[in-house]
Structures are given as C-alpha cells and as structure tokens.
Amino acid sequence: MKPVLLALSFLAEEHCAQLSETFELVYAPEADQHAEAIAQHGARVRVVLTIGSIGITPAQIDALPAVTLICALGAGYENIAVAHAKARGIVVANGAGTNDDCVADHAFGLLIAAVRGIPKLDVATRQGVWRTALPLPPNVSHKRIGIVGLGTIGKKIAQRALGFDLQVGYHNRSARSDVAYRYFGDVASLATWADFMVVATPGGPGTKHLVNAQVLDALGPRGYVVNIARGSVIDTAALASALREGRLAGAGLDVYESEPAPPAELLGLDSVVLTPHVGGWSPEAVQASVDRFVENARRHLAGEVPVSPV
Template identity: 70%
Template sequence: MSASKPVLLILNVLSEAHRAQLAASYEVIYAPDSQQAAQAIAQDGGRIHVVLTIGAIGLSAAQMDAMPQLRMVGALGAGYENIDLAHAQSRGIAVSNGAGTNDSCVADHAFGLVIAAVRGIVHLDKLTRQGTWRNDIPLPPNVSGKRLGILGMGTIGQKIARRAQAFDMPIGYHNRKPKDGVGYSYFASVLELAQWADVLVVATPGGAATKHLVNAQVLQALGPQGYVVNIARGSVIDTAALAQALRTGKLAGAGLDVYESEPLPPAQLLELENVVLTPHVAGWSPEAVQATVDLFLNNAQRHFSGQPLVTPV
C-alpha cells in the first residue's frame, strides 16, 4: 500500500458530513447504489483497499475478486448477512461490523412499535383527526402485564427485555440455546414461545437459517389477541402468512420496521389498519450513525496498524 491515503469505497447512503469525516483518513469513492457500485469497481477496483457497506447491500465474492488490494470490509450496522464471509476469509480480508453502536436505538424503536401496535396509536390518530371520540370505538388493550416473547436474545433482545420489565411484562425468549446469565423463561422452539406470548418481538439475525421462522403456524399460535413486532430482518416473517392472519382476525396487530420487499413497502399490508410500518429506521439516529462511523474508523485504523479489530465478524 502506498504512503498516500488508502482508498475507501462506500456502498451505502451516508451523509455529506460523515463522508467528510471519512475523507480525512481515506480517499473516498462514494457509490450508494448498485449501478454506481458496478461502475466504481470497474474503474477503480484495482486501487480499493477498504469497503464500507451494510448488511442489506453486502459484498459478493465476485466484487471482492475485482478488488485485488482489498484488505478490509466494514458493515456499518450490526447486520452483515450479504457479505460473503467465507470468501473474505479465504482472501485474508478482515470483516468488521457496527455491533453495539445502535442497540439502544433499535430497542427504543422496537418498544415504540410494541406500544403503537398494541394501543393502535397510528389508527387512533387518524380517527381523532376525523372527529371520532372514544365512546364510538373499542378500547385498546394494556401494554403493561402482557407476556413478551423475544425471538433472539442477543444484546438488542436483552435491551428490549429491560424496557419491557419497566412495563411489568413477563418475558420469555427463544434462542438456538439458552443464554448464559439470562434469567428469563427459555422456550425450546419459536412455536412454544408464540403459544405462551401475547406479543412476539423478532430480534434475530437474518439470512437463510432464519427465513420464514415466523410462519403461519407461529402466527396462529400467537392468536387473535396476539401481536408481532419485527426490527430484525424482513425475511424472518412470512409476509403472505402475516397479511392473511391480520386480514382474517387470527392476529390482532403488527409493527414492522423491516419487510421482505425492501426498499419497496409491503404491498399486502398497506391497506390494513392494524399494522404500523416504519422504513427500516430502528437502528438509525444521529447518535447511532455517528457511533458506528466512529467505530468503523477505529476498526480500520487498528487493522492497518496491525492491531486486532474491536468488532470482528
């Protein structure tokens, strides 16, 4: 590598201010869509040392191979499901992620969706604007005291559980195996967790292993008074099954920050009043993005000076 700045390819949308922060240490090539990315790699692939991406965009083996000098890939958020890790490893390319930088933000948003879904806040807002008064509508149920099932008891799952404790919610969870040091009720399957829970929050990684883990059977187990919230990856919930359950009253409501059709909205759910939708922003706030950019810079600086990564994948 030359004495000049290393070349950094950015594949995700990033603010001008954060690009300027990165440009202090790197020669930045900004290519935040697939067409620009292909063009940048074709033109400058031989010069690129570092790639910054996100889990949803990832980095393929073919893209890596078009960058012979590539030494590190950083995922801005916690997710890295579309980065070809095996190929990176075979090439000796280090991979880092933004673990820990946005956990609180995601947990805040998840609990906001729990409250919004159970209390029907978005629909109530619409009715109020239309002049409807409380005497003419069914009363929304409590959030407090509901049984909260968490699918995926990682750091984010644990932070969601802490927020739920303040609402006096009994907490259960399902992981591949029980989590050391976690005192909540463990369920051996998603189905058993759904049968117990009033509200199921999905906080598990995406990818092939968890695709449609929340299917028609799981939604039916939650039941007509049940709710599902997803701040993980859209692929974990079977959207068609969810739409059917919500339309037929087999499920009371849902709050989704992620969906299978991203970045397009989930067409099957748009007309349903018992769904709250947000555009995959649970992990994004000025504070969280700043923290993850800082962490990426720290990881990259350490890597190029021969030190271990703070958050290796």
C-alpha cells in the first residue's frame, strides 16, 4: 500500500503524476482546501509537502496523527511549525540547493531591468519614442552591491556580481570566514555603502521589515533594491513612499507582502519591476525540487536521514 502524501501547495500535472507513482496523493493546493483535505484524510497522512510561504500550523500538524515527515518543496520553511513538529518526533526537511541558480539568475534579471529601466524602454519603444527623448539609464557594472543574507543563494548572487565588476558587501547574522566580501554588522550601514541592495535572507518574524524606511533612505535617491526572498522583509508602505518621493530610484520585486495579490501601493509606479514569485521557477529548478522531495521521502521511509533535513 502506498503511503499517503498530503500536498498543500501547487504542483504541475506532471509532478502530480510523478508523485502518484510512489504515494497516494491528496492534492489540496488552495488554502480553502486544506481543512477539508485534513478532515477527510488526516488520519492516514504519513508525509506532508508544502512550501515556506504556506507552511503548516501546529493545529494542522496535530490533526495528522500518523505524519512522520514534513517537507518544504523549496529552501524556505518559515511558516512550518518546525519546533512543534520536532516535539512530536516528526522529521522536517526542505529542498535546499535545488533552485539556487534559478533564483540568483532572476535576482540579476530584476536588478538589470530596474536599473536600466528595461520595461519602461519597451513601452516607450512600442509607442514610437526614440532614445533622444529619454533619460540615460545608469550602468549596472562597476558599482557596489549589498546582499542581505549571504546564504547559498546570496553567495550565488555575489558570484554573478563579480562578473559585472561590482564590489560586493553583505550583512549576515555574523561574518562568514569563507568569503572575502566586505561585511556590515547592520543593514543600514550596508545600505549607506551600497548602490544596489539585494534581499536574500530567510523570511519569518526575525526579518519582518528588516528593510524599513531608515534603510531605504540610507540606500538613497540613486539606490535600487531587489527582493527575491520573502515579501515580509521589506516594508511595502515605506518602499512606496520612498519611490514616490524620489528618495529611492527603483526596485525589482519577485515577492511582496500582499501575495498572491499584487502590491497595490506599487502598481502605479513605473520605477518598480514586478514578477509573480517565480524566482525559483524553471523547468530545471522545479524538477530538481520535486526530485529532492522524492529522495528525502524515500530515505525517511527507509529509516534513513533525508538529504536536506531542517
């Protein structure tokens, strides 16, 4: 008999088919489906698959008496009640490393698009506006990039930055001994130094509004901020005010506090480039994440340690 898997987040048809080869799949990707799926199948669920922005609550965990493994499809697990799960003897794992390159690529796409004003230039070109009627867009290269969170994704962003001849600085909870980049003990100091700031830190209460009005003002009227982490890390209202008032030059956001709804405060601003939380989405990255989950689950159900335990 196949173990029962409860999937609480979106999966493509081919990945549902892949998982159904190993599991009895209970697929409940929408928030309003979670309670019904747990009520109907909760007593039999052995494994849960979710994502960091959805997570799983202590109450939901307690309604799954047979569960022994909870996995995040990607690296983030900020809304998974990890301590509660572990207190019940449940193993928690994630997909760390499976989409890092894709996210780092997207971060640089947003940075270039925001700094060079590519979406605005596309609109102007389609309207017949020639370059002589437009302001000169700045260089990306030969400037300073500050990375908030130098984990595996942050390090890949830094690696790409070197290809643009950017000076790299970073803020972490502590300095890393394995990199030569300049370390800053707080985000405001990093912002004062940087021309561009890229947010790559985990989400959760500990980083909520880490990038606030003070930090945005430190980045300054020629500064740009990119967020490929979690929307909660940037104070959206403060960002909108800074952009409207010219205290910040621009932003590129793949994540925002209101998602999946777009950030209403930013929609009228052509200095912002928005994408719908697809930084970690590519055929290669998503397949690698699903494969990692399958291997994490296979090892766990065989009595082994998962590839990437939390």
